[in-house]
Amino acid sequence: MPRHRTTARGILFLLVIAGLTAGGAAASTSTGTGAAAVPRLIFPVVGPARYTDDFGQARGQSGHQGNDILAPKRAVAVAVEAGTVKYHTTSSRAGCMLYLYGASGTTYLYIHLNNDLTSGNDNTGKCVAGVAFAKHLKNGAKVAAGEPVGFVGDSGDANGGSPHLHFEVHPRGGGAVSPFTHLRNARKLLLAVRPGNVFTAALRGKIVATYADSLTLDVERAQSWPGGLRVADVRRKIELTMPPETRVFNPLGALVTAAKLAALKRGQAAVAWTQAAMATLPAALGSPRTLRTDKVVLATTTTATGAEPASGSGYRPR
Ligand SMILES: [Zn+2]
Structure with a gap:
């Protein structure tokens, strides 16, 4: 019955057109107008940065x-x-x-x-x-x-x-x-790593808190590999997952075998080395418990705090 078939095809055709139109309308609505089209951004620079609203000057x-x-x-x-x-x-x-x-x-x-x-x-x-x-x-x-x-x-x-x-x-x-x-409103990255690549990082700072399975570090400096890109002046508290196999070394470089957790005192300067992992956005952001410790090297206060020279003094934009 060709007539029927034609009619069915016609209806199907109309449905497809209607669907496309609806889809198109929905797409243009979600795009929004003006500033609404700008999503929440990742801050465009990793590490210390200063800016003012100098737009329109x-x-x-x-x-x-x-x-x-x-x-x-x-x-x-x-x-x-x-x-x-x-x-x-x-x-x-x-x-x-x-x-x-x-x-x-x-x-x-x-x-x-x-x-x-x-x-x-x-x-x-x-x-x-x-x-x-x-x-x-x-x-x-x-x-x-x-x-x-x-x-x-x-x-x-x-x-x-x-x-x-x-x-x-x-x-x-x-x-x-x-x-x-x-x-x-932008989210600031902790590390400059290429998404989809395997990376490791070293976070230098002071221990804020330790639990059986996590370590929170007030991070002063960060470095990541491949590339060895350094980020100074981080000043962020980062919570790392600390698996039981994490090795802890004392400031002389010796492995701490007994009372490992006790060695990780609040205020202690340390470098946390992360396990090799796939670079994801949460990892780059330093989201809580995303990075996992491979080893923690305790440092004497003078070497670990060694505050970077204050960056940012004397900047003059052109
Ligand atoms: Zn400019």
């Missing part, structure tokens, strides 16, 4: 289109949300620059990335992976939220000024909005 001919995030030279810049990156290397003002096209539809600009090969302001580095951009990163690559994408620097018209990331937020790829509240 007079700079040159036009207002400042972002916020300047002051950070140590070569501090790791990370993807604030998942998306796709694009290098931009031909602007004399922006210097080494990166676009991140976020999955939410918001576009982010990372400007003045590193262009130096030494610790000085040599300007001899090109806007390439390993200098301006993360070593593994390729132009056009898809990145995960929190994935390292570049290094803070002073390229472009920031040359010779305090290293900083000029960061812009463009909801739905349109005009820039102030990044300030998004930065204030």
